[in-house]
Amino acid sequence: MPSIVIAVTAVELDAPRAAPRAAWRLTLGRFLSDRAAVASLVAFGLVLFASFAGGPIVSALVGHNGFQQFPYATNATLDPVGLWSHVPTTQQVRLDEYSNVVPPPKGAPRTLMVLGADGALGRDEFIRVLDGGKASIEVGVFAVLISALIAVPLGCLSGFYGGKVDAVISRLTEWVMAFPLIFFLVFATVHLTPTLRPIGWGHEIPAGVPMVALLIGVFTSFYPLRLVRAQLLTLRNAEFVDSSRMVGASGLRIIRKDLLPHLVPTLLVWGAVAVATDMLLEVGLSVIGVGVQSSTATWGTLLAQTTGTIYDASLSGSAGEHHTTWHTVWPTIAILVSVVSLNQLSESLRRAIEPWRRA
Amino acid sequence: MRRIGFLLIRRIVGGALTLWAVVTLTFLMYWSISPQPGRFVYPVGPKITDYQLRDGAHRLGADRPKLTQYGDWWWHLVHGDFGHRWSFAHLSNNVLTTIPIGPSLYPAVRETLSLMIGGAILAVLISIPLGAVSGRRIGSIADKLISFFALVGVCTHPIVTGKLLTQWFGIDLKWLPIGGYCSFVNHPAPPGLSGNFQTCGGPVDWATHLIMPWFTFAFLFLALYTRMIRASVAESIHEDYVRTARAKGARERRVMARHVLPNASLRVLTMVGMDIGTALGVAVFVEFAYGLDGLARLSIETMTGDPFASATDLPMLLAVVTIIALIVVLGNLIVDTLYAVVDPRTGTADRPGRTKEIAAGVM
Numbered sequence: 001m002p003s004i005v006i007a008v009t010a011v012e013l014d015a016p017r018a019a020p021r022a023a024w025r026l027t028l029g030r031f032l033s034d035r036a037a038v039a040s041l042v043a044f045g046l047v048l049f050a051s052f053a054g055g056p057i058v059s060a061l062v063g064h065n066g067f068q069q070f071p072y073a074t075n076a077t078l079d080p081v082g083l084w085s086h087v088p089t090t091q092q093v094r095l096d097e098y099s100n101v102v103p104p105p106k107g108a109p110r111t112l113m114v115l116g117a118d119g120a121l122g123r124d125e126f127i128r129v130l131d132g133g134k135a136s137i138e139v140g141v142f143a144v145l146i147s148a149l150i151a152v153p154l155g156c157l158s159g160f161y162g163g164k165v166d167a168v169i170s171r172l173t174e175w176v177m178a179f180p181l182i183f184f185l186v187f188a189t190v191h192l193t194p195t196l197r198p199i200g201w202g203h204e205i206p207a208g209v210p211m212v213a214l215l216i217g218v219f220t221s222f223y224p225l226r227l228v229r230a231q232l233l234t235l236r237n238a239e240f241v242d243s244s245r246m247v248g249a250s251g252l253r254i255i256r257k258d259l260l261p262h263l264v265p266t267l268l269v270w271g272a273v274a275v276a277t278d279m280l281l282e283v284g285l286s287v288i289g290v291g292v293q294s295s296t297a298t299w300g301t302l303l304a305q306t307t308g309t310i311y312d313a314s315l316s317g318s319a320g321e322h323h324t325t326w327h328t329v330w331p332t333i334a335i336l337v338s339v340v341s342l343n344q345l346s347e348s349l350r351r352a353i354e355p356w357r358r359a
Numbered sequence: 360m361r362r363i364g365f366l367l368i369r370r371i372v373g374g375a376l377t378l379w380a381v382v383t384l385t386f387l388m389y390w391s392i393s394p395q396p397g398r399f400v401y402p403v404g405p406k407i408t409d410y411q412l413r414d415g416a417h418r419l420g421a422d423r424p425k426l427t428q429y430g431d432w433w434w435h436l437v438h439g440d441f442g443h444r445w446s447f448a449h450l451s452n453n454v455l456t457t458i459p460i461g462p463s464l465y466p467a468v469r470e471t472l473s474l475m476i477g478g479a480i481l482a483v484l485i486s487i488p489l490g491a492v493s494g495r496r497i498g499s500i501a502d503k504l505i506s507f508f509a510l511v512g513v514c515t516h517p518i519v520t521g522k523l524l525t526q527w528f529g530i531d532l533k534w535l536p537i538g539g540y541c542s543f544v545n546h547p548a549p550p551g552l553s554g555n556f557q558t559c560g561g562p563v564d565w566a567t568h569l570i571m572p573w574f575t576f577a578f579l580f581l582a583l584y585t586r587m588i589r590a591s592v593a594e595s596i597h598e599d600y601v602r603t604a605r606a607k608g609a610r611e612r613r614v615m616a617r618h619v620l621p622n623a624s625l626r627v628l629t630m631v632g633m634d635i636g637t638a639l640g641v642a643v644f645v646e647f648a649y650g651l652d653g654l655a656r657l658s659i660e661t662m663t664g665d666p667f668a669s670a671t672d673l674p675m676l677l678a679v680v681t682i683i684a685l686i687v688v689l690g691n692l693i694v695d696t697l698y699a700v701v702d703p704r705t706g707t708a709d710r711p712g713r714t715k716e717i718a719a720g721v722m
Contacts, residue, residue, distance in 0.1 A: 175377065177636070178377075178633075178635075178691075179636050179683065179687060180637065180640030180643075182640040182659075183639075183659070183683070186659055186663060187662045190663050191392060280514075280516055283516050284518070284643075287518045288647075288663070303516075303519065303522075307518050307521075307522050307647075310647070310659060310660055325523070328519065328523060332523075335514075335516065335519075336511065336515065340514050343514060
């Protein structure tokens with residue numbers, strides 16, 4: 001016996017082994033060696049940068065912000081100017097005796113609108129798209145955090161303890177998930193708008209964003225709840241849980257110390273997609289006309305300007321009258337880039353975390 | 360047959376229970392937010408008096424005991440007429456006229472079902488070849504292109520697809536009508552207007568008006584179904600029975616059609632069943648983009664409340680909730696039956712669930 005022990009010790013001491021690599025390092029390595037993963041990360045990073053820093057930077061460069069209205073950015077019929085226009089900053093539009101618009105005096109200061117104006121009000125479309133990204137991404141991220149906050153405790157309760165609580169929660173989840181989410185959301189939003197919509201924090205978190213995030217977060221929490229529950233169902237009889245139980249750990253401690261770390265990868269993969277989904281939901285609510293108020297720029301309200309809402313339908317009402325196809329295209333491109341990159345990010349995360357599972 | 364019979368009975372009972380629960384819950388929830396039915400009779404805004412509120416509620420029969428109203432609602436439902444709306448109630452000469460729900464509900468259901476069924480068929484028809492091509496050679500250029508197309512489809516909001524298609528094919532190219540709905544049945548001109556009355560109806564008008572909505576609807580689901588069929592094909596293409604079929608000398612097309620693709624049919628069915636609810640949510644935006652007055656739009660309008668009365672129309676709300684629940688329950692019933700027919704292993708056990716993908720969000 002002693003000889004074997006000595007031999008093993010000798011091997012351990014002599015062999016110049018590489019430092020043991022932590023699992024997360026391996027995962028990171030897999031993630032970084034995947035071209036699509038890096039591309040999606042970079043793309044979403046750019047979207048984040050453009051949304052949060054882009055607005056102020058462009059404002060500083062061109063000298064106006066996304067809230068200022070320029071009467072000369074529209075023509076006599078209130079149609080906005082097009083791409084890359086230099087617009088007089090004159091605030092008063094003068095009319096001659098035939099009420100034609102008099103061009104501003106020569107040498108009046110002009111300001112650059114990269115994507116032209118946003119409609120009859122003559123605000124800068126480019127800065128509004130950038131600022132809209134901030135609100136949209138905030139909605140997505142806050143909603144995901146809120147639904148994780150709801151889903152993780154309930155899912156743990158349901159999956160780990162089972163029994164009656166589990167039966168009630170699963171039944172409820174099934175029922176709610178069978179029906180269209182947008183109807184619940186619209187109904188709740190309409191009734192809560194007077195109390196919740198004014199909540200906000202300056203231009204950083206525009207009013208309405210917390211309400212939309214909260215409601216979307218609450219109503220989408222059923223999906224992560226099922227994920228967490230399913231994961232705990234498979235894990236609660238694992239050997240490491242049994243061993244924890246044998247040394248006398250309480251249920252709460254087992255969940256906190258042994259099971260929660262296992263949920264992190266699942267929640268990461270879900271979270272990346274869910275931010276995208278919640279951003280699309282925000283678009284839906286704005287288009288219906290019940291989300292963030294239309295004067296605040298989000299990608300949803302920018303789209304709703306051109307498509308109209310139920311209060312101002314596009315086919316019969318005046319919505320979209322002073323807008324071109326470009327006004328639909330800009331927010332669409334922004335949404336598409338961020339949603340596609342988030343989806344790819346989630347897919348790549350899943351592949352990096354669980355390389356043994358195929359698509 | 361007996362197996363399917365048992366399954367059906369179980370499902371029908373379950374569906375009826377769901378329906379009952381949904382209607383009852385809506386009823387309870389609605390009365391718990393203290394509605395003011397009187398506002399529909401006297402739509403005078405904030406100046407409404409207490410007397411007017413009570414009188415209006417009395418005229419609408421909304422001051423009866425809640426249980427009576429609940430029973431009354433079921434009585435109307437059993438007779439298939441859903442009662443009368445509160446919205447558009449009109450008081451003149453001390454007589455209150457209200458309009459029945461049926462005539463505004465049934466055409467809306469027809470429109471939405473035309474949209475959803477046509478769109479679903481289109482989505483499945485397009486996604487089968489795409490999924491088959493994509494799944495046969497994972498990683499080929501065709502696969503990459505189709506996967507990217509699928510990703511874009513999932514990530515595009517239907518309202519955007521609708522808006523852009525309307526702009527290009529409706530307004531710029533003038534190939535297709537930009538919106539509206541035409542009945543499948545050709546209605547004769549009204550008696551007084553038989554001269555140059557422009558009718559819009561019949562299968563051709565119906566289809567041309569619905570091509571863009573169908574495609575918009577399908578674009579989103581197409582992506583999900585393509586991905587799923589791709590995964591299924593990629594899985595079963597290396598199975599032994601496929602190799603056997605090839606070894607027997609079967610043509611490639613026969614191998615795909617008879618041995619590989621049938622495996623995907625169960626998953627497609629499962630997905631169709633689970634997507635009915637989602638589809639109704641997507642239908643909101645499609646109807647919205649093309650100006651269809653369908654059920655989804657009607658529900659949203661009911662839920663946002665009557666702008667004149669600034670209150671919610673309870674009978675209409677109950678009607679749309681019931682119809683939505685009915686569509687979900689019946690749709691699932693049909694899918695379950697088909698599932699049991701297609702897969703002989705299905706007995707009393709539930710069909711396997713699937714992980715809901717991101718389209719769940721759009722709707």
